[in-house]
Amino acid sequence: EPEVTQTPSHQVTQMGQEVILRCVPISNHLYFYWYRQILGQKVEFLVSFYNNEISEKSEIFDDQFSVERPDGSNFTLKIRSTKLEDSAMYFCASSEGPMAASYEQYFGPGTRLTVT
Amino acid sequence: GQQVMQIPQYQHVQEGEDFTTYCNSSTTLSNIQWYKQRPGGHPVFLIQLVKSGEVKKQKRLTFQFGEAKKNSSLHITATQTTDVGTYFCAGTDTGNQFYFGTGTSLTVIP
Numbered sequence: 001e002p003e004v005t006q007t008p009s010h011q012v013t014q015m016g017q018e019v020i021l022r023c024v025p026i027s028n029h030l031y032f033y034w035y036r037q038i039l040g041q042k043v044e045f046l047v048s049f050y051n052n053e054i055s056e057k058s059e060i061f062d063d064q065f066s067v068e069r070p071d072g073s074n075f076t077l078k079i080r081s082t083k084l085e086d087s088a089m090y091f092c093a094s095s096e097g098p099m100a101a102s103y104e105q106y107f108g109p110g111t112r113l114t115v116t
Numbered sequence: 117g118q119q120v121m122q123i124p125q126y127q128h129v130q131e132g133e134d135f136t137t138y139c140n141s142s143t144t145l146s147n148i149q150w151y152k153q154r155p156g157g158h159p160v161f162l163i164q165l166v167k168s169g170e171v172k173k174q175k176r177l178t179f180q181f182g183e184a185k186k187n188s189s190l191h192i193t194a195t196q197t198t199d200v201g202t203y204f205c206a207g208t209d210t211g212n213q214f215y216f217g218t219g220t221s222l223t224v225i226p
Contacts (some may be wrong), residue, residue, distance in 0.1 A: 035216075043151075043159060043204060043216040056212050092159055100208055102148060102166060106159040 002026045004108035006092050012114045013082055019076045021111045023076065023092030031091040032075045033068065033105065036060070049075065050098070082115045118209055120217040122184055128223045134194050139188040139205035146208045148181055148188045154201040186188035195224045
């Protein structure tokens, strides 16, 4: 069964450093998403991406965050200058069609980001 | 701002007992989705409800979307140890913003 993959599984970085989290969505999917989950808390939507541009973003997704689809397979989340409070599990997800049209989102296994 | 609250936050049940989690949104939702997250795992999509008053069933799981499209429930009949995990509702508001609920963590005691 096709699945979303994410690398690395765990990233440790120092405060102020830039990190890039990588995701390979399911190949025929067109909609891509990033979420974060602080340990023990709920999942929070960050951004959705379609047709090479951001379609929706939450208030969490401020100027320190950016997303890119650099080639036909990868979808990345960049955090420019990490803060301690960015420590969380970051999930990538993809879907064939938009959420509003009842398409299922498939989540990747997540990247645990630890900022020290 | 928009809030999606779930109650209870935690639930411990004996295997075989029923379980219900309730999801309440501060604003009207265009749809509601339910996810299950096993400890240490990622959210797995269970179902989506779109219509007011909609009820859907998946084996022992029954999902309901309220008439006002502001609340939803997930009911599990005769829980099994494989049902352990955190159940999240998630919905899209009329502004196309997507919010996860606070989650209900289910423990099933064998």
